[in-house]
Amino acid sequence: MASRSYGACVLCQRAVAVKTMCRGMSAASQLQSQVDFLKGEPHRKHPGVTNLKTLRLPDKLQTAARSIIHGAQVPRLPDRSRSLTNFLWSRKQAVETLTLRQKAVSLEKELWEKAMERRGDIDEQLLEDRIRKKVFSELRRTTYHWTPMKYDEELGVVYMAARLAGGFAAVRRAMNEIKKRDPSFAPQSLLDFGSGLGTVVWASHSCWGDTLKEMVCVDSSGPMNVLAERLLKGDDERAEPHIKQVYFRQFLPVSPKVQFDLVVAAFTLSELLNAKEREEAVLTLWRKTNSYLVLVENGTKDGHQMLMDARDTLLKKREKTVYDTRPATVFAPCPHELPCPKLAHEPTTPCNFQQMYQPLPLPGHSDRQTEKFSYLIVTRTKPAQAETEGVDWARLIAPVQCRTRHVHCRMCSPDGQLQHLVVTARKHSRDEYRCARSSDWGDQLPMIQRVEDAVKTDSE
Numbered sequence: 301m302a303s304r305s306y307g308a309c310v311l312c313q314r315a316v317a318v319k320t321m322c323r324g325m326s327a328a329s330q331l332q333s334q335v336d337f338l339k340g341e342p343h344r345k346h347p348g349v350t351n352l353k354t355l356r357l358p359d360k361l362q363t364a365a366r367s368i369i370h371g372a373q374v375p376r377l378p379d380r381s382r383s384l385t386n387f388l389w390s391r392k393q394a395v396e397t398l399t400l401r402q403k404a405v406s407l408e409k410e411l412w413e414k415a416m417e418r419r420g421d422i423d424e425q426l427l428e429d430r431i432r433k434k435v436f437s438e439l440r441r442t443t444y445h446w447t448p449m450k451y452d453e454e455l456g457v458v459y460m461a462a463r464l465a466g467g468f469a470a471v472r473r474a475m476n477e478i479k480k481r482d483p484s485f486a487p488q489s490l491l492d493f494g495s496g497l498g499t500v501v502w503a504s505h506s507c508w509g510d511t512l513k514e515m516v517c518v519d520s521s522g523p524m525n526v527l528a529e530r531l532l533k534g535d536d537e538r539a540e541p542h543i544k545q546v547y548f549r550q551f552l553p554v555s556p557k558v559q560f561d562l563v564v565a566a567f568t569l570s571e572l573l574n575a576k577e578r579e580e581a582v583l584t585l586w587r588k589t590n591s592y593l594v595l596v597e598n599g600t601k602d603g604h605q606m607l608m609d610a611r612d613t614l615l616k617k618r619e620k621t622v623y624d625t626r627p628a629t630v631f632a633p634c635p636h637e638l639p640c641p642k643l644a645h646e647p648t649t650p651c652n653f654q655q656m657y658q659p660l661p662l663p664g665h666s667d668r669q670t671e672k673f674s675y676l677i678v679t680r681t682k683p684a685q686a687e688t689e690g691v692d693w694a695r696l697i698a699p700v701q702c703r704t705r706h707v708h709c710r711m712c713s714p715d716g717q718l719q720h721l722v723v724t725a726r727k728h729s730r731d732e733y734r735c736a737r738s739s740d741w742g743d744q745l746p747m748i749q750r751v752e753d754a755v756k757t758d759s760e
Contacts (some may be wrong), residue, residue: 337691337746343734348693348744350477354656354668355469360534360542361502365464365660367535368527372457378664381462384455388463392602394446394573400439407435449571453523456497460527461662463567464497469657470596470673471566472503473742477632477677478592479507486511487561491588493552493581494568495519498528504562505543515546516560522550552584556623559590566596569606579617582610587623592631592679599652599672607676608640614678626680633675633695635744638716642697645718650674651697653742693744694719700740707736711745 338346357365374380411431451459478485487508492500495517504512519525525548532541563585572578586593595610597603614628615637630637633653642651652674659665697718698710707723725733732748739745 337748338731343731344738346735346738346746347481348735348746349739350473350480350744351740351742352473352476352655354658355472356658357465357468357660358502358506361464361468361531362660364531364534365460366662368530369457369461369660369662371535372454374454374457374461377458377461378662380458381662382664384458385462388567389598389600391570391598392444392446393570393575393606395443396574400443403443404435404439407438408432411435446573448573451521451524453527456521456523456527460497461660464499465657465659466669466671467496467566468499468503469655469671470675471500471564471594472506473653473655473671473673474594474596474632474675474677475503475507478594481632485561485591487591488513489560489562489590490515491553491560491563491585492517493563493565493585494571495528495548496521496524496567498531498546500564500566501528501532501543501546504564513545514560515543516549516553517546518549518552520550525550553588556587556621559588559624561591562594563589563592564594564596566594567598569595569610570597570603575609578606578609579613582613583617583619586614586628586678587619589678589680590624591681592677595676595678597674599650599654599674601648601650604642604650604652604674607674608643611640611676611678624680628678628680629682631677631679633677633712633742635693635695635712635714636716641712641716641718651712690748692747694747696739696741696743696745698741700736702737707733709736709739709745713747 341347356362369377408431411434415427415431487504488511490501490504490512492498492515495501496519498517501515501517504515517525517528519528529541529548530537532543532546533539534542565581565585569578569581572581582595593614595607597606611630611634615630633651634640640651642649652672654670654672656668656670658667659669692714694709694711694713696709696711701708705724709721709723711719711721713719723733723736729748732746735746
């Protein structure tokens with residue numbers, strides 16, 4: 301009787317455990333079925349997909365660029381184009397004066413200590429002069445020599461051949477983030493700081509078309525402004541510009557109360573001398589931003605660092621006079637406003653993304669190239685697209701690796717941590733798994749509450 305009673309008790313306990321688990325599984329399944337983050341879209345077009353297929357310059361822009369380049373007849377254009385591309389990619393930040401002074405003091409101290417160790421009868425004044433010369437020589441040898449870029453018309457044409465298509469691809473990809481996630485945004489005014497050849501105007505026009513009623517391009521280089529205007533007119537001075545209401549300036553509008561719906565600075569921060577100038581420029585651009593501020597730089601360590609410095613400035617710096625009290629919110633690519641985990645844990649690897657594009661059809665150019673860039677979008681307004689309850693969006697920071705029945709995803713998570721997640725349909729959800737297989741580097745990935753988390757919560 302005792303053994304029969306014990307057996308019945310064990311069976312009863314197992315039944316309760318199974319029932320509890322089923323109830324938890326059922327609750328979790330119900331939770332996941334209620335999470336409609338797809339918004340009626342197929343998995344390959346889920347809301348986190350912001351990558352674009354191979355981009356091509358607008359036909360009118362490409363035709364005008366080819367006409368200008370062929371008419372200029374720049375000698376050794378393919379070689380000079382490659383050299384300029386390599387130079388701009390390898391461009392670093394200028395060494396700050398304080399850093400240089402600290403390095404000089406440290407080097408001088410080291411040389412004095414060595415001299416004192418083997419000191420004999422030597423004139424101290426002579427030794428001091430010798431050490432000073434040695435310090436200057438070593439600093440000249442080891443310090444990066446930053447020089448500002450000065451474009452005349454010929455170098456502007458070389459820049460056009462080298463960077464027009466790649467720059468357009470990076471800016472267009474960054475803007476697609478806004479267009480996809482905030483479809484109701486229809487900017488009427490644009491400010492492009494460091495406008496160069498006007499690629500931002502063309503990229504924004506391809507995104508929002510004729511909603512833009514005023515576009516102000518600011519560039520200190522007169523020859524660059526002339527080339528940008530020629531591109532708009534199809535290299536025909538008597539023709540009407542293909543995109544109207546574009547105005548060229550060499551200086552920013554003075555009034556701090558004048559704002560633009562969209563403010564962009566593409567590959568411009570790297571052309572400023574030091575951190576103080578970059579901070580002042582970023583704060584000035586933010587004052588002139590009504591909705592979105594877009595910053596784009598080369599996808600290098602220095603490019604990423606400049607953007608993270610700009611991010612810190614906008615999130616932490618408080619100005620004495622505030623004309624627009626709406627705070628800065630990071631829109632993309634960061635899924636959080638915590639310190640950048642890449643800088644903390646992988647300082648040698650920048651957070652960058654890539655966009656395929658077709659370069660100008662010129663000698664030495666391949667059919668397809670890749671633009672590697674870093675970007676930052678900050679907004680004053682909340683996007684119109686409501687966040688789905690129960691779903692967090694992480695940013696994929698490396699190529700997605702699809703394997704049999706599982707997907708490797710490296711991403712920056714909303715909790716401010718880097719994560720390597722292996723997504724499976726069984727461990728996560730079918731929707732999350734199919735979205736992961738359809739996503740790529742730079743997209744956002746939905747992270748739904750896991751089944752085991754729901755079971756744990758229910759059992760507690």
